[in-house]
Amino acid sequence: MTEAATALRETPLHQACVDLGAKLVPFAGWDMPVQFEGVREEHTAVRTHAGVFDVSHMGEVEVEGPGALRFLQRAVSNDVGKVEIGGAQYQLLCNEDGGVIDDLFLYRLGHDRYLVVTNAANHETDLAQLGALSREFDVAVRDVADRYAMLAVQGPHARDVVEKTLGIALPPRMHVAAVHVGRRPALACGTGYTGEDGVELLIDPEVAAPIWAELLEAGVVPCGLGARDTLRLEVCFPLHGNELTPARNPIEAGLGWACKEETGFLGAEAIARARAEGTSQKLAPFLIEGAGIPRAGNPVLAGGEEVGAVTSGTFAPSLERGAGMAYLRTDLAAPGTAVEIDVRGKRRTARIATKPLYNPNQRS
Numbered sequence: 001m002t003e004a005a006t007a008l009r010e011t012p013l014h015q016a017c018v019d020l021g022a023k024l025v026p027f028a029g030w031d032m033p034v035q036f037e038g039v040r041e042e043h044t045a046v047r048t049h050a051g052v053f054d055v056s057h058m059g060e061v062e063v064e065g066p067g068a069l070r071f072l073q074r075a076v077s078n079d080v081g082k083v084e085i086g087g088a089q090y091q092l093l094c095n096e097d098g099g100v101i102d103d104l105f106l107y108r109l110g111h112d113r114y115l116v117v118t119n120a121a122n123h124e125t126d127l128a129q130l131g132a133l134s135r136e137f138d139v140a141v142r143d144v145a146d147r148y149a150m151l152a153v154q155g156p157h158a159r160d161v162v163e164k165t166l167g168i169a170l171p172p173r174m175h176v177a178a179v180h181v182g183r184r185p186a187l188a189c190g191t192g193y194t195g196e197d198g199v200e201l202l203i204d205p206e207v208a209a210p211i212w213a214e215l216l217e218a219g220v221v222p223c224g225l226g227a228r229d230t231l232r233l234e235v236c237f238p239l240h241g242n243e244l245t246p247a248r249n250p251i252e253a254g255l256g257w258a259c260k261e262e263t264g265f266l267g268a269e270a271i272a273r274a275r276a277e278g279t280s281q282k283l284a285p286f287l288i289e290g291a292g293i294p295r296a297g298n299p300v301l302a303g304g305e306e307v308g309a310v311t312s313g314t315f316a317p318s319l320e321r322g323a324g325m326a327y328l329r330t331d332l333a334a335p336g337t338a339v340e341i342d343v344r345g346k347r348r349t350a351r352i353a354t355k356p357l358y359n360p361n362q363r364s
Helices: 014-019 039-048 068-075 120-134 158-166 205-217 225-234 268-277
Strands: 023-027 030-035 051-054 059-064 088-094 100-110 113-118 140-143 149-154 176-181 184-189 198-203 221-223 281-288 299-302 305-316 321-329 338-343 346-352
Touching: 014 205, 030 039, 030 225, 039 051, 039 221, 039 225, 051 205, 051 225, 059 068, 059 120, 068 113, 068 120, 088 120, 100 120, 100 176, 100 184, 113 120, 120 140, 149 158, 149 205, 158 198, 158 205, 198 205, 205 221, 225 305, 225 321, 281 338, 299 321, 305 338, 321 338
Parallel strands: 051 221
Antiparallel strands: 023 030, 051 149, 059 113, 059 140, 088 100, 100 113, 149 198, 176 184, 184 198, 281 321, 281 346, 299 305, 299 338, 305 321, 338 346
């Protein structure tokens, strides 16, 4: 394999992150900041004030044409017909067996125009699936990832800082608005991956660095993928490749609410069967009751028997303890159930909890 074939891609903010002393790691083919000052410090900044993440590695796909709605009803799991112009919706892209190829955000930009945001690691796979399905419909599916840099500004003060600093009016949660950022057309999306209020800005790559600098000058804290992971885990947001895979269906993942089988999307029949018959395993959050930090792959035990495995685990800064999510036998997935997590050969007592593990709306 040539050096060019293995070279990591860089976002428009790569040099800005390097200049700030970010620790960079390979992620889904990109050279991405995992932390700046530190995961705990960045996590706390998002929970208490505002942090900004460079998520320009995410992919974007534009869907446009008279058949756009019919196509999307076939392609993705939620009821796209319920999305008004300016609305946003969480979606799953599934295979025929009901397995999750990716989880997505869909934004309706116009009557027959939509934008789908994909996970970086799955962008090409998603494009291939959407392209294949689109042949039966009067619709154009375009890869527009190169048109956008993406900044996620998250935290209880995030919206206020963005509006004052950039001079734009932000849409409500789960909505999207066309705005101008850096005198260029942009999209402001009332979505995020931290459980906090905030906005995701899809902006012209050429103005990404100065906009990033403006936000930092206004007191927003630069954050890396490490804090993004601890934040999403505390509120039990799934990560594709961990909680979601092509071998796992949305019912066992607890995402049946995002599936409307009556729309006839690909995989709907398999998911309807799983919903009706139940699944042998279920995804559940847990908290470690003493010492120990769980990690993905740790076995889950009950009565000395292995009953599942951790999909994501970490030290949760807002909870001051080990926490995670795991697939385990459905009869053991009820909140309050005691289990053990095998953390590097040591059995740590844990208890199944309710979602979210941390609720920003209930903090003191």
